[in-house]
Amino acid sequence: MTTEITSETFPQLVLEKSKTNPVLVDFWADWCAPCKMLMPLLENIVSEYAGKIDLTKVNTDEEQQLASSFNIRSLPTVKLFKNGEVADEFMGVLPEVAIRDFVEKHVDRPGDTSIREAKKLAENGKINEAIQTIQTALKHDPGYDKLHLILAEYQLDAEYLEDARSTFGNFPKHLRDDSAAQSILARIELSEIAGENTDLCALEAYMINNPKDFIKKAQLGAVYFSAGNYSAAMEQWLQMVLIGDKDAKEIGRENLVRTFGILGNHHEEVPAYRRRLAQALN
Numbered sequence: 001m002t003t004e005i006t007s008e009t010f011p012q013l014v015l016e017k018s019k020t021n022p023v024l025v026d027f028w029a030d031w032c033a034p035c036k037m038l039m040p041l042l043e044n045i046v047s048e049y050a051g052k053i054d055l056t057k058v059n060t061d062e063e064q065q066l067a068s069s070f071n072i073r074s075l076p077t078v079k080l081f082k083n084g085e086v087a088d089e090f091m092g093v094l095p096e097v098a099i100r101d102f103v104e105k106h107v108d109r110p111g112d113t114s115i116r117e118a119k120k121l122a123e124n125g126k127i128n129e130a131i132q133t134i135q136t137a138l139k140h141d142p143g144y145d146k147l148h149l150i151l152a153e154y155q156l157d158a159e160y161l162e163d164a165r166s167t168f169g170n171f172p173k174h175l176r177d178d179s180a181a182q183s184i185l186a187r188i189e190l191s192e193i194a195g196e197n198t199d200l201c202a203l204e205a206y207m208i209n210n211p212k213d214f215i216k217k218a219q220l221g222a223v224y225f226s227a228g229n230y231s232a233a234m235e236q237w238l239q240m241v242l243i244g245d246k247d248a249k250e251i252g253r254e255n256l257v258r259t260f261g262i263l264g265n266h267h268e269e270v271p272a273y274r275r276r277l278a279q280a281l282n
Contacts, residue, residue, distance in 0.1 A: 002026075002043060003056045007066045014056060018081035022106050026057040027067055027077045034093045035076040041096055042078070045103055048143050053107045080106055096174050100145060111141040115150060127158045145175050152184045161191050179261070186258035193255070194222035214240050214248035221255060234259055234273045241280045253277065 005013055005025065014023050026042060028035035039057070046055040060067040060075065070079065070086070079089040080102075090102055114137035121130040134151045141147060148171050155164035165188055168181070175181050203220050210216065221236030237259070240252030256277050263270050 001055075002039070003054070005056045005058045005063070005066075007063055010058075010066060014081055015084045017054060018085075019083055021052065021054050022087070023054045023056060023081045024103075025079045025081060026055070027060050027070070027072045027075060027079070028057055029059060029061050029075055031061075032075045038076045038078070038093045041093075041099055045096070045100055048141065049103070049107055049109055052109070053103065082106065097145070097178055104146070109141060109144055111137045111144045111147050115146065118150065118154070122154060122157070127154060130154050131158065131160075143172070145172065145178070148172070148175060149180050149184065152188075156184070156187050156191065159191075159196075161188065161196070164188050164191075183262050186262050190222045190225050190255065190258060190262075193219055194226045195219065198223050200224075200227070212243075214244050214251065217244075217248075218251050218255060225259065230259065230263060230267070231269050234269065238273065238276055238280065241277060253281070 003013060014025055017023055024042065024046065026035075026039060028039070042055055046053055058066055060072055074091050076093065077089065077091045079086050081087060087106060088102065090099075094102070114133050118130040118133040118137075121127070121133060131151065131154045134147055134154065138144070138147045138151065148167065152164045152167040152171075155161075155167060164184070168176075168185055168188060171181055176185075198219065200220075200223050203216065203223060207213070207216060207220055217236055217240055221233040221240075224230075224236065225233035234256060237252040237255040240248045241256070244252060256273060260270050260274060265271065265274075
C-alpha cells in the first residue's frame with residue numbers, strides 16, 4: 001500500500017518513521033507518464049519485503065513547496081529515507097533489476113537470513129544442506145533474484161550440472177540477461193563441455209598425439225577451468241584461435257569470452273588474455 005504524503009504528514013510519516021523502517025518517497029505528478037510506469041514496479045518490489053520498507057508518494061503539483069525543499073528537478077524522482085535523512089535516490093524509470101538492487105542495499109529480505117545460513121553451511125563443507133536451505137527459502141520468496149542466483153552457484157559447486165541448468169531455466173525472465181546470471185550460464189556451458197568424470201591425464205596424453213583435435217582441445221580447456229587452472233584453460237582456447245580452422249577459432253573465442261565474464265576484469269590474468277585474443281583476431 002502506498003501512502004500519499006503532504007507537507008503536514010511528511011515529518012511523521014517519512015522522517016520519524018524512517019528511524020525504524022526505511023521509507024521510499026516517490027515524487028510524481030499526474031501528467032507524468034513515466035511516473036505511472038514506475039509506481040507499479042515500486043509497489044510490487046516493496047510488497048516482497050514483508051513490511052520492512054514503506055512506500056510513500058508526493059504529488060509535486062499539489063506539494064510544490066515540499067518538492068522544492070528537496071530540489072526535485074525531474075520526475076519521477078525517488079528518495080530513500082533512513083534515520084530521518086535522505087540515504088539514497090534515483091531519477092527516472094530504472095529497469096526492475098536496478099530498482100531491486102537499489103532497495104536491497106538498504107533492506108534485508110526474509111531470504112537474506114537463509115542466505116547467511118547457507119553460506120555458513122557451504123563454508124563448512126555442507127553444500128547439500130546449503131542447497132536445501134536456499135530451496136526452502138525460494139518456496140517462501142520466489143521473487144528474490146539473489147536466491148535464484150545463489151542456488152545455481154551452489155549446484156555448480158556441488159557439480160549438480162543438470163540441476164544448475166534447470167535452475168537457470170527457471171530464472172525470472174528479467175534476471176536471465178543480468179551479468180551475474182550470464183556468468184552462471186557461462187559456467188554451466190563450460191561444465192557441459194568438460195563432461196562428467198573426464199580423465200584429465202588421459203585427455204592430456206591424447207592431445208600430445210592429436211594436437212589439432214580442436215573439439216578435445218576445447219574440452220581440455222574446460223576441464224582445466226573446472227579444476228581452477230584458469231591460465232591453462234585460456235591458453236588452450238587461445239591456441240584454438242591462433243591455429244584452428246574457422247569453427248575452432250569461434251569455439252576458442254567463445255570460451256575465452258565466457259571465461260572473461262566469469263572471472264571479471266579484475267582477475268590478474270584476464271587483461272593479458274584479452275589483449276592476446278584481440279591481437280589474434282586482428
